[in-house]
Amino acid sequence: MSCEVVALYFARSAELAGVRSEIISVPQQLTSLQLWEEIVKRHPRLAAIQDQVVFAVRQEYVLLGDQLLVLQSGDEVAIIPPISGG
Amino acid sequence: MSCEVVALYFARSAELAGVRSEIISVPQQLTSLQLWEEIVKRHPRLAAIQDQVVFAVRQEYVLLGDQLLVLQSGDEVAIIPPISGG
Amino acid sequence: FPSRKAMNESEDEPKDFIKLNCEKLSADEVSELVISPCCGAVSLFIGTTRNNFEGKKVIHLEYEAYSSMAEAEIKKICRDVRQKWPSIKHIAVHHRLGLVPVTEASVIVAVSSPHRVASLEAVQYCINTLKATVPIWKKEIYEQEYSWKENKECFWADVEQ
């Protein structure tokens, strides 16, 4: 089963993806690393920052790894490069 | 030898002395405790706060005690009750 | 009951004031938000744009945010502050987005409390934690180039940088 999530890109991840937001179709259940691989398939230039990003899934931070994500259509999945607010 | 110093009173010490500043004649050399006694002679109500005051002599703090003061005419001697700035 | 009314501290319920937008920030506005009749202390931190970084002249900064999540993360910080320092009254966090010229403020954090130690400690905690957890990004624009900054407090930043 797949679903349509809203992928959001910021700062350097937006520059590399060339887009700030898009709807993408992904499996409903997958690990966060598998989700990253789906996204890199669409935007290969993002591979350059794999070691420096985390996700925010429904606005909660998730590291790239084995954590299982259960997604629903409409969920926000943001690619979060190192932050620098303040 | 005596000299004429400017005695300054603030806050509770001004209330008790009933004056904010005055010229007083005191020995050129005396301990800070002797200076206090000179001042209490002029303003007996100040005796009530003896344990809670310090001097500022030429704008430097001096405790009441055996410290010898060498005064000159025109010097400022302030009676400093507990401070509460801020 | 006029005097009872004036004394009633519960009328000034603790509030969090969070704002992220492109407007110029004002220390007066932010401090007014947190001042409370039952508080004797307001501590503020103002982050301003520096004119240089490692010898390069900085023209201005440009900020962007994942705004809805940034607000949620700032709310979490406020909640943590209130747990750590229960006497804290109001908290304000204003972060400017878009272009911020040199010497202008990018962020103002203000905290009020009855006595000063709580607000001083809390404002420090707020800005430290904001830098570590709130999804906001800063681009430093020099004369010929630019660079995306990374807070040293961000645990997933490239440690090699």
Add this chain to the structure above:
Amino acid sequence: FPSRKAMNESEDEPKDFIKLNCEKLSADEVSELVISPCCGAVSLFIGTTRNNFEGKKVIHLEYEAYSSMAEAEIKKICRDVRQKWPSIKHIAVHHRLGLVPVTEASVIVAVSSPHRVASLEAVQYCINTLKATVPIWKKEIYEQEYSWKENKECFWADVEQ
């Protein structure tokens, strides 16, 4: 040499801004004084008048100072701050005298530095030391009576009080 000029931090020599008078205090004014193009951080502490003390309703505060000595003592604090935190740029200490109504500021301390830790620590040191050493007095005026306050930081205050 326009860029060299803009980069020259020595043009913004460290300054101490000290003011004691009866005017209303402004966080904007004080923060503007200390902001510097080579600094990324300004920390402020604002002391405000509370509406109550041990259950008594406070109408307002009234401050008096030994002004010339108070300025000298504040200058000593500034000198100590610069020794402890050499990166500090500007320091401002504004203390209001005379009547200060509830919620208005009696004191604002502001410190700028390139990075935030120095200014956060220094502002805390400034207000703590001001309370311990600067000859200023506060009378708290209630509905029926008044009381001269004593800072707990004042070492010659009556410990029994």
